[in-house]
Amino acid sequence: MGWLAALLVLACFLACWPAAAPAQSGKGASVSQLKLEQADDGVYLNAQVQFELPSLVEEVLDKGIAIYFVAEAELSRERWYWTDQKIAQATRHMRLAYQPLTRRWRLNVSPVPITNSGFGVSLNQNFDTLSEALDGVRRVARLRLGDISEIGDDGPHLVTFRFRLDTSQLPRPFQIGVVGQADWNISVERSARLSLEKMK
Template sequence: MLLVYPQRQARATEVTQLQVERGDEGVRLSALVRFDLPPVVEDALLKGIPMFFVLEADIYRDRWYWADLHVASAARTIRLAYQPLTRRWRVNIAAGLISNSAGLRATLNQNYDTLPEALAVIQRVARWKIAEASEVNPDAGHRLDFSFRLDLSQLPRPFQIGVAGQRDWTIAVQVKDRLRLEPAAAAAPALPAASSTEAGK
């Protein structure tokens, strides 16, 4: 008798927590991004192909007489790789965006025993500086654009051709909402989770 098991429904990528603080040292963003790692992505990792996740944040100041003014932007690249010899997972975090020709100048390198441990670090953004304090006027209105995605352009060329347009490789979310700043000591979320939307919708 052949048993057919239903496929597990993958959880859509979503931002379940998002907080922005403004202090003397700058504007810092904290977030929790929830997603399930697709089996095809995990299989590629186990075959030695690293994955790159990109975070981007942009702040715009309201202008009633013209288009909103872009006042600050920040980007971060996270590399996830499996090391077969040690059977451990390595996470590298670097400021800015990278290209295939540029090396990853990581500011944080850490090894983990399991994939869930490594993913937990990737999914949690802790007090990431996205702007100088002087760039955001607390008396003016601002908008925040925050995005998180798996960067398929960093895959080897044969993989890029094979995964183009395949939903199994899609890990992406984007949040666009009013920027509600919290004092540096506050812990309340700055944006509700309901404001997060999947990229492409």
């Protein structure tokens, strides 16, 4: 009977677990909105990230050097008797660069890493100002997690969302120079239990 008592204690402990973990962030970044939505063609995550771009990073952009951001989402099914079961995962890569000839800002968005040799399958957007381009980076819209048949619509889902400035894709001299510099530590993570909402 000892194992049964231990199992009941564990179940009570998990039942009291908080509904959402606090966001963990670097350089004042935060997640102001996190929403899980269902459409006819799948399940999507929408998120709104808040952060300010440090002046040092702006200077690098002004010199024509691109910077990269990564948004990741994991969807899990909670299991009180075992570790959570991961049922979906999606990643979005973003490349932000200044175009001196046109004096415009270009944002490339892709589900796979964006390399200098070619952008592959990506969405390209042009903006007149850096502020407008950053709004496009901060708004992670319609990140597709999978089909409803694979995910299921029963009960809340545990969503873990991560967003970061990816310094690993900077030119090698910059990668060495940014090590340990707080200005380049733009990152945030947030977990929450979310129920599916119908897209309008």
